[in-house]
Amino acid sequence: MKVEATEVDGRKVYSVRGFNNGVSRWLNKLPTLWIEGEVTELRRQQRWASVFFTLKDPVDGATLPVQMPRGQFDALDLGLEEGERVHVFGRAELFEQRGELRLKALTIERFGLGAHLAALERLKRKLAAEGLFAAERKRTLPRYPRLIGLVTGNDAAAKRDVLTHIAQRFPPANVLVAETYVQGPRAPVSIATAIGDLCRRGVDVIVLARGGGSFEDLLPFSDEGVVRAVAGCAVPIVSAVGHEQDTPLCDLAADVRASTPTAAARLVVPDIAELRARLVRSRDGLRRGAHRAAELHAQRLSALHERLRRAPLLALERRRARLDTVHARLGGLSPAATLERGYAIVRRGEDVVRAVDQVAAGDALSVRVTDGTFGARVE
């Protein structure tokens, strides 16, 4: 079928209806396909033949009106809620009466667990490739934080757990609490904003805490914006989201992961009882140490004094020992031992007689033996 035009002053003129109809038929040639988005502005009334809603792009907020025959919509029995993510199978059509483009839905599927997991896995690989989860990015927590930032839901048990345990463990701790949405479509922006606000207020560590929840409840903590806010946080950040078995992506980007909000409290503040004990040990050590040092000095002094006292005596003894040695050596040289064995020293006057021609007959000699001296005459 062709759209009819009328000739007016040599130009082809189409009616609005004709134009819309033409565009509509052209649009009908486009393929039928799957589109992913969030359901908003859902309108369904008994007297309407169709159900209407707007499909919103979760990333940049672009929107697309959707129409589906009410019978088909009801038959799906999805019970869709505002903000829920869906896949819609449909094709473009023009609402000819008003020249409006919309999507004619043939079927709708809730964005299932499998789809969520696949999307998470894709995001995880992408962020890992950027190095957001790298071990060398992890910072150590301050041992004595001056101001702790806490990001948590307004009525959450997690908030109470963290605050109670911090106060018990380390009463002097200062905490600045930022309440945020912790689930639902508003949560991601709210959490990321809170992290930035706390950093600007000068906290030196942040705890991101949320109690357990369903897979969907914890999804904001795997949101790209939140994960980037955690990774880019100016101060060290502890993630305590969900239970032990949950691993939202913010856990991977945080500097430290705590299994529970209570465990997070233990990580960010020291135990005051341990600090007291350590302080007492230091004080005892101080007294013992001072005492020991003084004692050591006294000992050194008295040892020195003792050496001083004994020094002259020691010098004298050393001299005597040397004298004894010399005397012993002198003993070795004396003729006494030789005389003992029966030898004699013969003298004529003062001269020792060593040869026969030193004496003549009738000379008086003196003979020295071991026990004395006697006279003798040469024959």
Added chain:
Amino acid sequence: MTFEEAQQELEQIVARLERGEAGVDELTKLWERGEELYRICAAKLEGVQGKIEELGRSTRENGDSG
């Protein structure tokens, strides 16, 4: 002086004294300094009760507008 700094200095003094490195003249000074540091640390632990503050409502309102 932060608690951490005071605690660190105190423990260094104790270690020096225990090794017997301190000279006689120094001994009294170190001991007095150690006692002073002990008092600083103890006061920081015992005297102060921490504050828990709520960040202004602005965070939630920002979230609301999304």
